[in-house]
Amino acid sequence: MAKLSLLLLPVLLTFVSTSLSCPEHQKQALLHFKASFINATSSTKSTLNRLDSWNSSSDCCHWDGVSCSSHFGSKTVLALYLDHIITSNSQEPVWLPSTIWTPLFHIRSLMHLDLSGNEIRGELPRDGFGNLTKLVHLDLGLNHFNGSILSQLFHLRYLQYLDLSSNSFQGELPRDGFGNLTKLVHLDLGSIYSNGSFPSQLPSQLFHLRYLQYLDLSRNFIEGELPRDGFGNLTKLVHLDLGSIYSNGSIPSQLFHLRYLQYLDLSYNSFQGELPRDGFGNLTKLVHLDLSHNSFSGNIPNEIGNETELQTLSLQHNNFFGKIPSSILNLKRLEELDLSYNSLSMEIPIDIGNLSNITSLVLSNNKLTGRIPSSILKLKKLERLQLDNNMLVGEIPSGLSYIKGLKSLLLGGNHLTWNNNATIEPKFILSELSLKSCSLEGEIPNWISTQKTLNFLDLSENQLEGMFPQWLAKMDVGFISLSGNSLAGSLSPFLFNSHNLVFLSLSRNNFYGELPSNIGNASSLLVLMLDGNNFSGNLPESITNIYSLVLLDLSNNNFSSNLTDMTTLEHLNIHDNKITSEFLDRVCQISNLYILNLRNNSLYGSIPNCFSNLFRLQILDLSSNHLIGDIPPKFGNLAGMIETSDVTSYIEDNLNVSFVLGNRIIDVIVIWKRSKQGISWNNLYICSLLDLSMNQLSGEIPASLGSLKALKLLNVSHNNLYGKLPVSFGDLKNLESLDLSHNNLSGSIPQSLANLQQLTTLDVSNNKLTGKIPMGNQMQTMDDPKFYANNSGLCGMQIRVSCSEALSPTKPPGVKNKETWFSWEGVGIGYAVSFSVTVGILYLTDNFVPTKPPNYRRQQRRQRV
Ligand SMILES: *[C@@H]1O[C@H](CO)[C@@H](O)[C@H](O)[C@H]1NC(C)=O
Ligand SMILES: *[C@@H]1O[C@H](CO)[C@@H](O)[C@H](O)[C@H]1NC(C)=O
Ligand SMILES: *[C@@H]1O[C@H](CO)[C@@H](O)[C@H](O)[C@H]1NC(C)=O
Ligand SMILES: *[C@@H]1O[C@H](CO)[C@@H](O)[C@H](O)[C@H]1NC(C)=O
Ligand SMILES: *[C@@H]1O[C@H](CO)[C@@H](O)[C@H](O)[C@H]1NC(C)=O
Ligand SMILES: *[C@@H]1O[C@H](CO)[C@@H](O)[C@H](O)[C@H]1NC(C)=O
Ligand SMILES: *[C@@H]1O[C@H](CO)[C@@H](O)[C@H](O)[C@H]1NC(C)=O
Ligand SMILES: *[C@@H]1O[C@H](CO)[C@@H](O)[C@H](O)[C@H]1NC(C)=O
Ligand SMILES: *[C@@H]1O[C@H](CO)[C@@H](O)[C@H](O)[C@H]1NC(C)=O
Ligand SMILES: *[C@@H]1O[C@H](CO)[C@@H](O)[C@H](O)[C@H]1NC(C)=O
Ligand SMILES: *[C@@H]1O[C@H](CO)[C@@H](O)[C@H](O)[C@H]1NC(C)=O
Numbered sequence: 063m064a065k066l067s068l069l070l071l072p073v074l075l076t077f078v079s080t081s082l083s084c085p086e087h088q089k090q091a092l093l094h095f096k097a098s099f100i101n102a103t104s105s106t107k108s109t110l111n112r113l114d115s116w117n118s119s120s121d122c123c124h125w126d127g128v129s130c131s132s133h134f135g136s137k138t139v140l141a142l143y144l145d146h147i148i149t150s151n152s153q154e155p156v157w158l159p160s161t162i163w164t165p166l167f168h169i170r171s172l173m174h175l176d177l178s179g180n181e182i183r184g185e186l187p188r189d190g191f192g193n194l195t196k197l198v199h200l201d202l203g204l205n206h207f208n209g210s211i212l213s214q215l216f217h218l219r220y221l222q223y224l225d226l227s228s229n230s231f232q233g234e235l236p237r238d239g240f241g242n243l244t245k246l247v248h249l250d251l252g253s254i255y256s257n258g259s260f261p262s263q264l265p266s267q268l269f270h271l272r273y274l275q276y277l278d279l280s281r282n283f284i285e286g287e288l289p290r291d292g293f294g295n296l297t298k299l300v301h302l303d304l305g306s307i308y309s310n311g312s313i314p315s316q317l318f319h320l321r322y323l324q325y326l327d328l329s330y331n332s333f334q335g336e337l338p339r340d341g342f343g344n345l346t347k348l349v350h351l352d353l354s355h356n357s358f359s360g361n362i363p364n365e366i367g368n369e370t371e372l373q374t375l376s377l378q379h380n381n382f383f384g385k386i387p388s389s390i391l392n393l394k395r396l397e398e399l400d401l402s403y404n405s406l407s408m409e410i411p412i413d414i415g416n417l418s419n420i421t422s423l424v425l426s427n428n429k430l431t432g433r434i435p436s437s438i439l440k441l442k443k444l445e446r447l448q449l450d451n452n453m454l455v456g457e458i459p460s461g462l463s464y465i466k467g468l469k470s471l472l473l474g475g476n477h478l479t480w481n482n483n484a485t486i487e488p489k490f491i492l493s494e495l496s497l498k499s500c501s502l503e504g505e506i507p508n509w510i511s512t513q514k515t516l517n518f519l520d521l522s523e524n525q526l527e528g529m530f531p532q533w534l535a536k537m538d539v540g541f542i543s544l545s546g547n548s549l550a551g552s553l554s555p556f557l558f559n560s561h562n563l564v565f566l567s568l569s570r571n572n573f574y575g576e577l578p579s580n581i582g583n584a585s586s587l588l589v590l591m592l593d594g595n596n597f598s599g600n601l602p603e604s605i606t607n608i609y610s611l612v613l614l615d616l617s618n619n620n621f622s623s624n625l626t627d628m629t630t631l632e633h634l635n636i637h638d639n640k641i642t643s644e645f646l647d648r649v650c651q652i653s654n655l656y657i658l659n660l661r662n663n664s665l666y667g668s669i670p671n672c673f674s675n676l677f678r679l680q681i682l683d684l685s686s687n688h689l690i691g692d693i694p695p696k697f698g699n700l701a702g703m704i705e706t707s708d709v710t711s712y713i714e715d716n717l718n719v720s721f722v723l724g725n726r727i728i729d730v731i732v733i734w735k736r737s738k739q740g741i742s743w744n745n746l747y748i749c750s751l752l753d754l755s756m757n758q759l760s761g762e763i764p765a766s767l768g769s770l771k772a773l774k775l776l777n778v779s780h781n782n783l784y785g786k787l788p789v790s791f792g793d794l795k796n797l798e799s800l801d802l803s804h805n806n807l808s809g810s811i812p813q814s815l816a817n818l819q820q821l822t823t824l825d826v827s828n829n830k831l832t833g834k835i836p837m838g839n840q841m842q843t844m845d846d847p848k849f850y851a852n853n854s855g856l857c858g859m860q861i862r863v864s865c866s867e868a869l870s871p872t873k874p875p876g877v878k879n880k881e882t883w884f885s886w887e888g889v890g891i892g893y894a895v896s897f898s899v900t901v902g903i904l905y906l907t908d909n910f911v912p913t914k915p916p917n918y919r920r921q922q923r924r925q926r927v
Contacts, residue, residue, distance in 0.1 A: 247275050453477065503524070526544070827848065
């Protein structure tokens with residue numbers, strides 16, 4: 063930006079003769095502009111300090127932000143630098159009526175106008191720009207201008223610099239007009255539209271702007287694929303940003319003709335295919351290349367090594383596979399290399415240490431093997447070393463702790479070992495540390511207490527013992543995972559005095575005791591996982607203050623309701639809905655929960671009605687407790703089980719805690735069809751489960767449960783439920799597993815269950831059901847007699863018992879589709895890999911043989927395509 067302004071200004075600013083002053087009418091226009099600006103902003107808390115010098119007694123050419131030229135003995139205003147003049151104290155944008163512009167349109171000599179970064183809201187005036195025919199530089203970026211982009215701008219035919227970025231315009235990019243701006247060198251249209259704007263087509267006239275050096279179209283909604291032809295015209299391009307434009311298809315090969323390109327950003331789109339091998343031969347000036355968050359595949363071409371000027375190379379979140387090309391070692395200027403979240407295999411290039419300017423080396427979440435090359439210790443400028451979640455082996459080079467600048471050290475999720483001797487006097491001050499599964503033994507290493515800026519700590523899946531150290535509880539770390547160790551003791555209240563604590567997982571250790579009563583002080587807590595310990599007692603009342611909590615897992619502990627009077631306990635009447643569990647009464651006030659797991663505790667009493675307040679709840683597991691009473695009919699109102707939503711966008715939009723989770727994938731462990739499964743945090747939006755099994759619930763199953771259309775699993779087995787099966791279950795169209803076994807249910811199985819096209823597991827055994835098992839669709843495939851056993855007279859082809867009234871076995875329409883069982887994969891776009899893998903594992907290890915569903919939905923999708 064500064065560079066281009068220079069083209070224009072040296073000429074203007076060379077001399078300012080003191081005997082001359084700016085023309086009176088221009089001064090008046092500017093004073094008028096100031097007055098209306100102040101008038102319009104007076105109601106807000108904003109200040110306009112930079113306009114203080116604008117007073118009527120001085121020469122306007124001397125005012126702050128005003129530049130004049132001297133021409134034939136008279137001066138005229140040439141440039142107005144009014145960027146960031148509003149210092150808004152409150153964050154509210156300033157709403158300015160477009161009329162305040164009018165005075166500026168009298169200054170017809172204006173060549174340079176910069177009003178960027180002023181939070182101005184409102185429409186651009188329809189008339190006026192037509193007056194400023196001399197404009198060369200116009201910057202209106204970083205405001206909230208709305209309305210449509212004015213055709214008047216296309217009359218400014220001397221314009222070289224146009225920045226409309228980060229505004230809230232509406233409508234489409236104008237088809238005609240850009241072709242008029244033949245002198246444009248810099249065009250920034252990044253994020254010009256308000257959210258939810260309609261997609262635009264790329265105006266073909268853009269490709270007539272042959273002097274263009276800078277083009278930013280990022281963060282807009284550009285329809286369809288990029289044009290094959292066009293970019294080849296923009297031969298002078300140096301900077302091209304097409305990030306987040308929702309484009310797909312392959313990248314136009316003409317991009318590889320742009321031999322002056324230094325900056326190329328195609329990130330966050332859906333580009334596919336392999337990168338052209340020879341393509342990089344032309345782009346030898348590239349300094350910044352970002353292809354991240356696309357669907358590129360194939361090998362990373364060896365020719366990448368020809369981009370010897372590269373300083374940042376970002377290929378993360380694609381489908382690249384194969385080896386990291388050793389030609390990457392040619393990129394001597396490289397400072398940031400991110401290849402994470404691909405499927406790269408084999409070893410890290412052994413001489414990676416030759417890239418001596420690297421500050422950020424991120425290779426996480428690939429399939430890299432071998433050892434960490436010791437040459438890595440030559441990278442003296444290293445700030446981020448992230449090799450986590452690969453298949454690396456061996457000892458972590460102990461010299462790392464002497465790299466002073468290191469801030470992020472993520473090595474977890476490999477088969478590495480950490481030599482504690484290395485860190486007796488660490489020189490680094492880390493903000494992120496992951497030594498997950500690095501064979502740590504003994505107490506939590508003491509040297510961590512010297513890491514004063516630590517914000518992310520993952521020491522899970524090691525063999526750590528001893529107590530949770532007090533120093534750690536006081537360190538104010540945002541993300542702490544110590545799961546899967548052998549730590550013991552009760553929790554320190556200091557831990558919860560932190561307003562930074564966002565994520566705490568102490569799963570699968572030996573912690574015990576009651577939860578500290580100040581737990582509610584941790585007001586930013588998003589995820590609390592204390593499952594698999596020996597915690598006991600009631601839930602502290604203060605927990606209801608944690609407004610931000612979305613995941614609470616207290617399963618497999620000894621928590622109990624506050625029913626101290628054991629005589630009450632003994633005489634608990636299983637039909638009594640009045641003895642609600644105080645524990646659950648508290649839980650249901652944590653109103654933003656998405657996931658609640660209280661499985662396998664000692665909770666007594668009935669499920670309170672207030673559960674229906676938990677309107678985001680998608681996963682609820684209350685199984686294996688001592689709950690009594692009815693299933694509250696209000697469960698049918700649980701909105702999160704009717705329609706799921708995306709927890710990550712909820713967090714981003716509503717909670718000020720985005721920092722630690724970032725792109726990290728957290729696995730949420732659920733019980734899926736009788737075995738533990740991990741669902742990736744990023745894929746929760748397609749998953750809803752309700753498990754109330756192994757309690758003493760009684761009464762009839764409320765028909766209202768039929769409205770929970772998003773449910774994939776419903777388990778109410780091993781209770782004392784009686785009455786008929788609700789016909790409304792036929793509406794649970796996403797249901798894959800339904801377990802009603804071990805109750806006292808009677809009547810027949812409703813025919814409506816045949817509507818459940820996703821159903822793969824149905825267990826109704828050990829009830830008092832009678833009559834014919836429904837036929838049709840999935841019901842045909844669920845023919846394991848075990849799941850119908852011990853009832854009072856079921857019949858049907860599934861159990862090879864013919865029904866008396868229909869002796870001739872009706873021949874079901876043959877089920878042709880023989881696709882594999884874990885066809886879930888096909889259900890949703892972008893389905894969690896971890897889920898299909900884990901479901902796949904289940905397929906091998908589960909103790910019953912799963913049935914094969916014909917996957918109707920996948921077929922439908924194919925047909926549509
Ligand atoms: C100041 O604003 C008020 C209304 O908000 C308007 O009536 C008045 O004309 C404005 N004065 C100037 C100088 O713009
Ligand atoms: C007007 O501004 C000039 C500086 O540009 C300053 O020296 C002068 O004192 C100001 N006059 C008044 C009346 O504020
Ligand atoms: C354009 O400039 C002329 C002459 O300075 C002025 O009379 C007219 O009002 C200006 N137009 C607008 C829309 O301000
Ligand atoms: C532009 O924003 C203003 C203030 O928010 C609003 O009054 C006006 O209707 C908007 N114009 C359009 C076209 O949306
Ligand atoms: C292009 O410029 C010409 C002449 O200045 C003008 O008549 C025409 O309306 C402009 N086109 C657009 C789309 O503004
Ligand atoms: C390339 O530029 C020429 C001349 O400016 C123009 O005629 C042609 O249509 C442009 N190509 C594309 C694809 O826009
Ligand atoms: C390199 O650029 C030239 C034109 O500038 C083009 O003809 C050639 O095909 C380009 N090479 C590749 C591999 O794209
Ligand atoms: C890449 O560089 C090598 C030399 O390092 C050279 O032989 C080769 O031709 C270059 N490739 C392209 C496509 O320019
Ligand atoms: C490494 O960085 C330094 C300082 O930023 C720079 O002077 C030097 O040229 C760089 N080395 C290479 C090989 O680019
Ligand atoms: C750690 O240091 C101790 C004593 O300095 C030594 O005996 C031991 O072998 C070292 N362990 C490793 C793994 O280097
Ligand atoms: C249990 O409930 C009783 C009465 O409601 C109350 O006095 C007592 O403090 C509660 N105990 C705990 C640990 O919450």
